[in-house]
Amino acid sequence: xxxxxxxxxxxxxxxxxxxxxxxxxxxxxxxxxxxxxxxxxxxxxxxxxxxxxxxxxxxxxxxxxxxxxxxxxxxxxxxxxxxxxxxxxxxxxxxxxxxxxxxxxxxxxxxxxxxxxxxxxxxxxxxxxxxxxxxxxxxxxxxxxxxxxxxxxxxxxxxxxxxxxxxxxxxxxxxxxxxxxxxxxxxxxxx
Ligand SMILES: C[S@@+](CC[C@H](N)C(=O)[O-])C[C@H]1O[C@@H](n2cnc3c(N)ncnc32)[C@H](O)[C@@H]1O
Numbered sequence: 438x439x440x441x442x443x444x445x446x447x448x449x450x451x452x453x454x455x456x457x458x459x460x461x462x463x464x465x466x467x468x469x470x471x472x473x474x475x476x477x478x479x480x481x482x483x484x485x486x487x488x489x490x491x492x493x494x495x496x497x498x499x500x501x502x503x504x505x506x507x508x509x510x511x512x513x514x515x516x517x518x519x520x521x522x523x524x525x526x527x528x529x530x531x532x533x534x535x536x537x538x539x540x541x542x543x544x545x546x547x548x549x550x551x552x553x554x555x556x557x558x559x560x561x562x563x564x565x566x567x568x569x570x571x572x573x574x575x576x577x578x579x580x581x582x583x584x585x586x587x588x589x590x591x592x593x594x595x596x597x598x599x600x601x602x603x604x605x606x607x608x609x610x611x612x613x614x615x616x617x618x619x620x621x622x623x624x625x626x627x628x
Contacts, residue, residue: 438468445610446576447475449578451575455545456482461528461561462551463488463521473508473519484519485535485544487528488551513539513602516573529557532564544568550578555587562596571622580614 438446450472452460456479458472486499495499501508511517524531528551531600535542547565548612549558558577565575568608580592592614601622608615612626615627 438471442468442613443471447471449476449615455574457543457545458484458546459547459565459568460484460486461532461547461549461565463492465492465495465497465500466502467552468548469499469519469521470474470502470508472546473503474506477508477518482518482532483628485513486519486521487531488521488526489527490523493523511588519590524582527552527562527578529564532561538566542568543570545570545573546576547574548576548578552581553585553588555591558588558591559595560601560622562591566599566602569618571618571620572625574615574616574617576614577614579612 444538446468449455450524454569456476460472462470463486466486469484473482473484477478487586492498499519503519508519509517510519510521513520522531524550544565547569549561551561551586563573569575575591577588577596581589582588596602596616597607601619603617603619606617
């Protein structure tokens, strides 16, 4: 994530009082650092960051970048700021497990930026959307990027049209698209 985007996102998270975040797709962890850094001062703040095991072998990786910034990395419920979950089965499986084993999992914000196929993007959208509270947000990257026409289809014909989400109020910034869960939407993880 370049610094221009990072600064914009950090300000957005602060303006929206975001405290509990998910990032799907870590790579080197620069996005993770921007998100975690923006909310680090808030008691109970947490970032769940998901990727494949291969991302741990990158240099730098998320752990090393977060450590340089003094941002703590640890387990799911141990008070650390960032929990990194890497699973060979991919982020959709991690999300299924999270929703299954932590049925009251709450998120204010999710950033979906992993493998850009139609199927996986819609799966991340559906699964992360279960945990997003009413009034919370999901951010997608690469919508409108000609390299990923399937993402444009997913955004225009599925995501923006999903009941319970404010498709009309969706925001754009370059290839980023942000959509908010309506305040009156059912909160599925409360079921
Ligand atoms: C565009 S990069 C993420 C960039 C990062 N969000 C940032 O802003 O700095 C995409 C990442 O998605 C990961 N990825 C690809 N397929 C995945 C899957 N099935 N599950 C989880 N992560 C996946 C890749 O390993 C890669 O690290």
